[in-house]
Amino acid sequence: MDEDSRYEAVRSRDGRFDGAFFFAVETTGIYCRPSCPAVTPKRRNVRFFPTAAAAQRSGFRACRRCRPDAVPGSAEWNVRADVVGRAMRLIADGVVDREGVAGLAARLGYSARQVQRQLTAELGAGPVALARAQRAHTARVLLQTTELPVTEIAFAAGFASVRQFNDTVREVYAATPTEVRAAAPRGSGARRAAAGTGIPLRLAHRGPYQAAAVFDQLAREAVAGVEEVTGRPGARTYRRTLRLPYGTGIAAVAERTRTPRPGTGTHPGGWLDARVHLTDPRDLTTAVQRLRRLFDLDADPYAVDERLAADPRLAPLVAARPGLRAPGAVDPLEVAVRALAGPAGAARLVQRHGKTLDAPSGTLTRLFPEPAALAEAAGGTGAPLTALAAALADGALRLDPGADRDDARRALVALPGMDPDAAAVLCARALGDPDVAPPGVQVPDAWRPWRTYAVQHLYVSGELKR
Structure with missing residues (x-):
């Protein structure tokens, strides 16, 4: 986008670009999200920034009305x-x-x-x-x-x-x-939580969000002791334990998506309600980002759907499920174990090697084992899984958010006995690569760079079997 097209997005309060850029008004000293419902400023008074940090660095302060710091991350x-x-x-x-x-x-x-x-x-x-x-x-x-x-x-x-x-x-x-x-907004869900009830959060997303498909997948894959999905479809809650840098956590995310009240802006996104219990509050930022990756909340469904809907095979699938997401992961080893051993096998490893929570919460009793614990485990895990855990433990393989995807892909396929399908799952979910196609699946180049989402449509519609 050039600056003229950005200004048109601001004039139309187009929430599709919330998080993609920010604008600031020189006469007020305030920066906003594109969908801010305030009066549109004159073009000559507007400056554009790629990040909130850049706007702050130039001396602008955050708008109290549109809260630009609460937008989804840039896709x-x-x-x-x-x-x-x-x-x-x-x-x-x-x-x-x-x-x-x-x-x-x-x-x-x-x-x-x-x-x-x-x-x-x-x-x-x-x-x-x-x-x-x-x-x-x-x-x-x-x-x-919080208090x-x-x-x-x-x-x-x-x-x-x-x-x-x-x-x-x-x-x-x-x-x-x-x-x-x-100044916490009244009636916005930002009320302070009572002691012991965790930190309430709004996990913002842009555009439509197919929550049912995401929760169906999380329920199907849930590892006993670490994850659970409760409630009836449409009103389910996903809960899980989190191993974090400073301590541990338990997160709960509600299935029902929510949208802004009329008059608070025209951005067509919404949010998922969540609550996080942490043993150390310093882990809040990390916990939130890992949940955002798991629920694929920073995706740009407009860009994905526009490309995929141009294909005759995918067009009806996109029309049926606009904004379909491809769930990620909070722990790359957890994804690997599920891919190689299945949820039941993963649950057995959790019971043998997962650390018990100091304060269990219902069926959530353990953390997923650390790579070193599985690397040292004798038998039962199989050579590919043991090799992968060892590679993660000693740093030979990196699957964290900043890993080089090409290096990680080469290291994965080089592991002894690594299943190509499992490697593809890890690239898509642990690395968050939006352009992964499983081996043996005919995927046209026209679906790039969103092949992960195209394949997700095929899975959810039943055209492909997991």
């Missing part, structure tokens, strides 16, 4: 396999907060200076500024949805000091942390 980072795309996925997972810019650069295989230069040149902000914008959003969520003391929120959001936290919140929201807490 571009799901598609791109270059260093910028990989960096954005890692920053979203909280790597800069945990390991600093040096850790981010090491994971990418570049120097810190190279990473800084590439991100700043393309996105208008370096890794520190991008992480800082994410911290500010996490802080707002915690301020408006945690402000000091605890500062460190839970990833800030190094309370002063840094206060300065950032004032700069981004033009308000003190106390004022941000007091």
Whole structure:
């Protein structure tokens, strides 16, 4: 898009572009999402930015009406396999907060200076500024949805000091942390949770979302002890345990999709209600991003559906299920075990090697085993799975959000006994590659770069069997 087409999107309050870019108004000093319902500014007063961090870096503060920090992530980072795309996925997972810019650069295989230069040149902000914008959003969520003391929120959001936290919140929201807490929107679901009830969240998505198909798949694949799906179709809840950098968590996501109230904007997306219980609040950012990957919430269904609907074979499938998503993963090893051993085999491994939760929640009693635990396990897992766990444990294979997809694909197929179908599943789900076709399935080039979604349509419609 050029700036004129971006302005047309702003004039029409087109929510298809929420998260794809941001606009700021020089006369007010505020930046917004494209679907902001406020009065459309004059073209000469508008500036455009690829990220919220770039707008903040230029001195603009977030709009209190459209809350631009709450938009879905840009779908571009799901598609791109270059260093910028990989960096954005890692920053979203909280790597800069945990390991600093040096850790981010090491994971990418570049120097810190190279990473800084590439991100700043393309996105208008370096890794520190991008992480800082994410911290500010996490802080707002915690301020408006929990009763945690402000000091605890500062460190839970990833800030190094309370002063840094206060300065950032004032700069981004033009308000003190106390004022941000007091400004929680009424009736929006952002009410503060009572102690012990977890952190309520809205997991935003753009465009239509076929929740039933996603929950059907999660229910079919659920690993006992780690996952469960309860309730009747249309009103189900998916619950699971999470192994996180600082502690553990239990997440619950509701099937019913929700849309904004009339008059709050015209963006055609919505959100899934969720609740996360964490042993350490510092894991909130990582937990949210892993749930977003699992539910494929940052996808661009408009781009996917437009390409796939042009094919006569897929057109009726897209018409029947617009916005179909391809679920990802919160743990690449979990996906591998299910692909190689099935849900029942995975459940047996969980009972043998999974760490028991300090406080079980209903049928959720364990964490999925770490790679090292399965690599050391004798027998029962099979050579391919043992080899894969060992490769993940020693770093020979990386399937994290910032992994180089080509390197990971080569390492996967080189593992002894690795099943090609399982390797394809791992590339699509663990790596989030939107353009994967299973071996033996005739997939035309016209479906690129969305072959993962095309195959998902074939599976959900019953044309292909899992």
